[in-house]
Amino acid sequence: MKDLTTIEMVDEFIQENKFSFVYVSRTNCSVCHALLPQVKEVLSEFPLINQGFVNADQLEEIAGRLSIFTVPALLLFIDGKETIREARFVPIETFEEKVRKVYQLSTAD
Numbered sequence: 666m667k668d669l670t671t672i673e674m675v676d677e678f679i680q681e682n683k684f685s686f687v688y689v690s691r692t693n694c695s696v697c698h699a700l701l702p703q704v705k706e707v708l709s710e711f712p713l714i715n716q717g718f719v720n721a722d723q724l725e726e727i728a729g730r731l732s733i734f735t736v737p738a739l740l741l742f743i744d745g746k747e748t749i750r751e752a753r754f755v756p757i758e759t760f761e762e763k764v765r766k767v768y769q770l771s772t773a774d
Contacts, residue, residue, distance in 0.1 A: 666705070666718040672726050675719060679742045682715040684771070689719045689727060689738040697737040700755060704739060707761045711768050714741070743771050 666688065669675045679685045686708060690697035708714050719727050721736055731740065733752070741749040741764060748767050751760055 666716040669717045684714040685742045
């Protein structure tokens with residue numbers, strides 16, 4: 666996952682990649698740290714999805730920019746448009762199904 670440390674980096678990351686996934690976390694969030702390896706494993710099945718990581722403690726403006734009210738926040742953008750948003754307690758199987766569905770639709774020829 667690419668560390669995104671400024672709002673400009675987040676904006677560029679979302680705009681420059683067809684598939685961009687942003688994981689927003691906080692330093693002392695145990696749920697965030699437990700979920701991250703599971704999310705990485707799911708996303709490893711989708712090689713076109715670029716992954717970014719934001720620590721909301723270091724980039725507090727991210728909450729206002731992406732309308733995030735709790736962490737972890739999982740956001741998938743396709744062509745710069747938010748397609749999937751999950752937050753706090755995320756059932757990993759449901760998340761994987763959603764990602765698989767939009768990924769297959771967006772990569773179908």
